[in-house]
Amino acid sequence: MTNFHLAQVNIGRILGPLDGPVLADFVAQLPEINALADQAAGFVWRMVDDDGEDSTSLRPDGEDDLLLINCSVWESVQALRDFTYRSEHLKVLSRRREWFERMSEHHQALWWVPVGHRPTTAEAMERIALLRERGDGPLAFTFRNPQPAPASAVLPA
């Protein structure tokens, strides 16, 4: 048993407004994909806005009206990897360039959080900034360089 879960954030600049024709297909598929995540093995939590359905109304950068954030917590890197690449989530992922700008800098980050911890938008953005500054490390990493969970604290029996 580990005392840590994996947190994940990715940000993306949409190519048009959420209620416009460019994003229509993406918006239409969101409920299905979010439901898929909620039921996926190893899923723990995902960030939602005040509407409680998804995080599409959150803007991690107050000056950028088109920047969306997606943040969630999983039991392990493998659980997140399986959902991301080995579920129907792949069908929206493979259409990413129809809806999101290409970003030249890191736009996603992984990091370990104590079980029960729920990351905030500010914390998630900080991890992306860390990755951009320093590259992969224990505080922020990517699927290409997964870091081991911190050693579990020894608990009294």
Add this chain to the structure above:
Amino acid sequence: MFEAVGALADPVRRGLYRHVAATPGAVGRDAAAAAVGISRSLAAFHLDKLVEAGLLAVTYQRLSGRSGPGAGRPAKLYLRAPGERAVSLPPRSYDAVGRLLAKVVDSAGHDRELQSAARAAGAAEGAELGSDADPVAALRSRGYEPYGDGATVRLNNCPFHSLADEFPALVCGMNLAFIEGLLPGCAGGGDWTAAMDPPPEGCCVTLSKTNDA
């Protein structure tokens, strides 16, 4: 490397390898023998040669569904060994070029351009096959190892495995577009719909009959 390839020189052995590799899960000696039309003991001999060559792996499992004392010895089953083998004479490194190109296309964000090219390539191959070509056979000849799974056809092998692993969004999107391009040219290909529905192993694309959907 050459030992592994050499082990496939025997046509019977090659038939066994093809059967085991294309079958999802593991295959017993009886089933493999029946598929190739040889005796169980001859199949066992050749299957074990393929294991020695590193092309197949072994797993033990009780086929009767019983367990505990009296359930009998678990059966020896065969499945494709992990790892990839390629032989090219003279030496060629298309995989290294593929990896480099994928990296550039991925970081440039040219997913849609790649998908358009893949769709066109699939359509061109479909047109070449002719309208009486069987779509499942067309995929089989391209190494996808199709198999029926209820009303759908799944693909046991991803021909682009290591690149798909490294650049999933890019390469799996390209693959889906290629298959979507290929199908309409084949016999009854218009009745099939290709969709992303990845099983734990194999290609992420599943085919289903459009009128069943």
